[in-house]
Amino acid sequence: FNFYKPVYFNLEPDEEGPTTESIKKAFLAHVKFIYLVADFANPSGSTISLKRRKEIAFLAKKYNGLIIEDSPYKDLRYKGKHIPSLYQLAPHNTIYLGSFSKVLAPGLRLGYAIGNPELIRFLTIAKQGADLFTSGFDQAIATEYITSGALKNHIPKIVALYRPRLEAMLSALEDYFPKDSHWTHPEGGMFVWVTLPKTIDASELLKKTLSRKVAFVPGKPFFPPSARPKVGLNTMRLNFTNTPPEVIRKAIKIIAEEIR
Known part of the structure; x- marks a missing residue:
């Protein structure tokens, strides 16, 4: 978003997601849209509760606000039940963004948008102005993979691969960190x-x-510009998906040793 030099409106979080009060203030301030990653957000890994999603959907309808729901991680759920998306709760007020980079291949920079046809038409024009077009070859590969049923069969495999890696990281943090x-x-x-x-x-x-x-990844760059350099110096983002559990434990122990 920085390319367009926007003025950011910060949303205050609690344990269920962005607070309803901060969402309401944003809509009353006539923001262009509210951008949310409802499932397993980057960098925090947090998920907006169903109760809070319903509240956000209600406010979007009440104030005729627009939500951009970015959902690249939704299929990577290791426990608990899938939660209805904001798009499902407020389809006329939400543009839903999906991606194949996290479940198919990161090198295939492919995604999709679901929403009001008129808004999608303008988004398409804006995208064409930015990069002309997405590789037809990449799209053909993804299409074949999806329509053949291979993607549907692949997702449970990567979920089964990632789950013990997350468990190993959480266990190691408990064992080694201050x-x-x-x-x-x-x-x-x-x-x-x-x-x-x-x-x-x-x-x-x-x-x-x-x-x-x-x-x-140090956490400071993930905070909004208005909050730097005051906050975030003592935070970090850890990624567990690309490393076997036994290596994760060793890595967490090394970080802990350097903290001490």
């Missing part, structure tokens, strides 16, 4: 968000762990 740190416990997705003791600068910590071949 007691005054805390982290999210996502039910799906790709990320765990960690808040370290206030005295720890995650960017400085990264320099130490890289020397031992362990990487993570």
